[in-house]
Amino acid sequence: MYDGIKGFSEVYPEEMTAYREVIDTVEDTARGYGFREIETPAMEPAEMYIEKSGEEIVEELYAFEDKGGRHVALTPELTPTVARMVAGRSQELAKPIKWFSTRPFWRYEEPQQGRFREFYQTNVDIFGASDPAADAEILAFGADTLTGLGLTADDFEFRVSHRDILGELLRSFDGDVDVRAAIRAVDKSEKVDRHEYLRLLEDAGLDGDQAETFVDLLAAGNDDLGELVAFTDSVESAVENLQAVLSAADDYGVREYCDVSLETARGLDYYTGVVFECFDAEGEISRAIFGGGRYDDLIESYGGPEMPAVGVAPGVMNSTLPLLLERAGVWPAEEFTTDYYVLQVGDTRPVAAKVARQLRERGHIVEGDVAGRGFGAQLDYADSINAETVVIVGEQDLENDELTLKEMASGDQIQVSVEAFPGEYDRPTLADFRSE
Numbered sequence: 475m476y477d478g479i480k481g482f483s484e485v486y487p488e489e490m491t492a493y494r495e496v497i498d499t500v501e502d503t504a505r506g507y508g509f510r511e512i513e514t515p516a517m518e519p520a521e522m523y524i525e526k527s528g529e530e531i532v533e534e535l536y537a538f539e540d541k542g543g544r545h546v547a548l549t550p551e552l553t554p555t556v557a558r559m560v561a562g563r564s565q566e567l568a569k570p571i572k573w574f575s576t577r578p579f580w581r582y583e584e585p586q587q588g589r590f591r592e593f594y595q596t597n598v599d600i601f602g603a604s605d606p607a608a609d610a611e612i613l614a615f616g617a618d619t620l621t622g623l624g625l626t627a628d629d630f631e632f633r634v635s636h637r638d639i640l641g642e643l644l645r646s647f648d649g650d651v652d653v654r655a656a657i658r659a660v661d662k663s664e665k666v667d668r669h670e671y672l673r674l675l676e677d678a679g680l681d682g683d684q685a686e687t688f689v690d691l692l693a694a695g696n697d698d699l700g701e702l703v704a705f706t707d708s709v710e711s712a713v714e715n716l717q718a719v720l721s722a723a724d725d726y727g728v729r730e731y732c733d734v735s736l737e738t739a740r741g742l743d744y745y746t747g748v749v750f751e752c753f754d755a756e757g758e759i760s761r762a763i764f765g766g767g768r769y770d771d772l773i774e775s776y777g778g779p780e781m782p783a784v785g786v787a788p789g790v791m792n793s794t795l796p797l798l799l800e801r802a803g804v805w806p807a808e809e810f811t812t813d814y815y816v817l818q819v820g821d822t823r824p825v826a827a828k829v830a831r832q833l834r835e836r837g838h839i840v841e842g843d844v845a846g847r848g849f850g851a852q853l854d855y856a857d858s859i860n861a862e863t864v865v866i867v868g869e870q871d872l873e874n875d876e877l878t879l880k881e882m883a884s885g886d887q888i889q890v891s892v893e894a895f896p897g898e899y900d901r902p903t904l905a906d907f908r909s910e
Contacts, residue, residue, distance in 0.1 A: 482592045491808060492805060492806040493796075496623060496790050496795070496796065496799070496806065497576055497594075497596070497791075499619065500788055502622075503618050503619045503622055504619075506618075510572060514549070514552060514555050514577065515555065516548060517546050517547065518554070521545065527742075532547075535548070536582055548580040549579055550580060550581045554772070556573060556597070556601075557769075557783070560783075561778025562778070564779050567601075567602075570602040570603040574597060575597055578592055581593075587797065588794035589792075589793070590793075594789065594791035594792060595789040597785060597787045598787070598788075599785030600783065601773065602782065602783075603784075604782035606718040606719040606721070606748075609722070609768060610722030610728075611726065612766055612786050616786050617728040620752070623804060625799070630755050631732075631752070631755045632751070633733055633753060634733065635734070635737070635738040635740075636712050637749055637768075638709075638711070638712035639736060640656075640692075640739060642706065642708040643688060643691060645708065646708055646709075647680060649680065651678060652678045655677065655679075656680065657739050658674075659674035659675050660737060661740065663689075664737060675689070692737055696734050696737075699713045699717065699734065738750065740767055744771065749768070752765065759797050763789075763794045763795050764788040764789055765786070767785075768782070768784040769783050770782040770783060811862065812840070812841055813838035813862055814838055814861065814863050815840075815855070816841070816865045816867060818842065819868035820869035822868065826867040829867060832896055833865075836901070857882060862882060863904075865880075866879075871889065872892070877895055888907055
């Protein structure tokens with residue numbers, strides 16, 4: 475007997491039923507906004523990630539040399555892949571390009587609550603639209619997904635920020651400030667104490683007083699963005715853009731979920747404008763549920779034209795979203811159901827198979843015996859798969875050209891003619907034939 479690999483999970487049917495409901499809700503919400511489904515490769519050249527994040531990223535990848543001598547990696551995220559795909563066909567694709575996909579990703583990191591080495595997420599992106607309405611639509615998609623799963627404004631919040639506000643504030647200080655390193659420090663601010671946070675900012679090039687001023691400015695800006703413009707007018711354009719996105723979010727009906735949080739930075743360097751992260755409003759789940767934002771320079775960096783882009787990626791399995799749904803008491807039921815079980819008694823397979831086929835043609839979930847079991851064993855199995863109705867096809871009934879319908883919840887049953895079942899009914903029940 476082999477043990478499973480650490481950080482990879484196995485999902486049995488009952489639990490997968492709940493996950494499937496979550497995935498379907500996320501994808502249906504995306505389709506409702508006009509996003510079109512795509513498929514993407516599970517493996518990419520490792521250099522695609524190294525170029526953007528440095529050689530140290532290899533330690534976090536499932537990277538190896540394949541049989542052709544190529545340095546490859548299992549994809550840890552989708553954004554670089556879709557950026558490459560858009561870059562490859564940018565001239566022929568109608569703008570804006572609105573894509574989504576649900577698939578697994580792999581990161582070699584220490585497994586913890588809500589974070590596995592293999593995880594599934596739905597990526598939703600808009601390419602070719604710089605208007606604040608595009609950012610707002612991504613926020614609206616995220617909010618509608620969560621409310622569609624049964625959550626309310628009391629359960630989650632979007633912490634919204636702007637990378638250019640952070641960047642311009644940092645550049646306004648005298649000295650040689652490593653803006654990328656400083657923004658990474660901001661991204662860690664919720665995970666470290668103030669002393670460590672200030673030290674990270676000083677390591678990025680701010681002196682002690684500047685680091686203190688910067689931290690205080692972010693806190694003040696959360697309540698009044700005008701405080702930032704008063705400090706340096708270099709942030710004015712970014713502040714106006716953030717305000718425009720929030721105004722559009724109000725028009726989309728999701729402003730109530732959005733709080734300005736300039737300490738939200740998103741750690742990846744390719745983000746350029748508005749960024750956001752979704753959190754558990756009650757704070758029981760400390761890590762972000764999901765996040766997203768604008769990355770206007772990425773398509774060009776992969777050889778395509780200048781093209782604005784914004785996206786979000788909710789995790790749908792092995793992630794914090796299921797934890798939030800469980801915490802809020804809206805995790806879908808972990809049980810599967812069966813509409814009909816066609817039970818055979820004696821040599822009745824031809825008729826039983828025909829009945830099952832007719833029911834499936836109406837779109838129902840139908841099972842029948844494939845193990846040669848007796849009446850009692852089949853009935854027990856029908857109960858174990860939560861069959862709603864059992865259609866008993868028995869030799870004695872067939873002598874009278876009849877079938878028996880049994881309603882499992884009540885135990886009631888009725889005999890109907892073979893010719894009349896399933897008849898004109900889309901979902902035939904005992905009540906339909908009692909009235910005849």
